[in-house]
Amino acid sequence: MDDPKTLVSTEWLAAHLKDPDLRILDASWFMPGSDRDPKAEFDAAHIPGARFFDIDEISDLRSDLPHMAPPVEKFMSRLRAMGVGDGHQVVVYDSTGIFSAPRVWWLFRLMGQFDVAVLDGGFPKWQAEGRPVEDMPPVIRDRHMTVRRQNQMVKDVTQVSSAAKLGDYVIVDARAADRFSGATPEPRPGLRSGHIPGARNVPFGTLLTAEGTMKSPEEIRAIFDTAGVDMTKPVITSCGSGITAAVLSLALERIGKADHALYDGSWTEWGAFPTLPIATGDA
Known part of the structure; x- marks a missing residue:
């Protein structure tokens, strides 16, 4: 089920690799202390x-x-310098899967750019299939990008605190169960x-197969449902620092749940505020 607005397969990308308006982004990032350098890789x-x-x-x-959403002007200038702009189909991958x-x-959707998809299985699947790789920098040509920030797609700590009190949103946390319950300390x-x-x-890992691809919409x-997420309410996704919360956001979009926002500060912000309430144990 290739969808150029959410998720595409390695087969799809291989078939479109030479399309003139395709732009591919490596968005690899690793947890602090991983001793891996995404740019060097x-x-x-x-x-x-x-x-x-x-x-x-x-x-x-x-x-x-860490890595809070950039100002509109910075996003536009950085992407223009990468030769990414209006009219491009963007495919994003990472080296984890x-x-x-x-x-x-x-981030692209937050900035009003919707022709963007994640590569299902990422670089590991691409390499495992013996598909081409290179170590050469691309030829860059500037491309203007029009940005219309979608403010409803991001929440700050005040909005999330209100949502937790009122219960008008369902907050879904992408962290591992032992971190969610408080059984293990936070890495930060x-x-x-x-x-x-x-x-x-x-x-977030429960939404992925053993091969690192996203599970089917039915499984998602x-x-x-098993986690007790009330789909009649809008969703706020959260995690440690706003990275893997977006895996949940992508999964929600895949099942047609469009009313979701991401808590950008996530637990790095909430867990640092001594005046904000916390809960422990299972949900």
């Missing part, structure tokens, strides 16, 4: 024609929080353990 090998999207740099560096690429998919120092009161837990619906 990109320079060594990437899908032909790909550009590197630096999630940490193309962000709001005025914020103390489906991990950080959905974050960039969500100084954060409390637990979750936003009333939140439901759908660890069942996973959200």
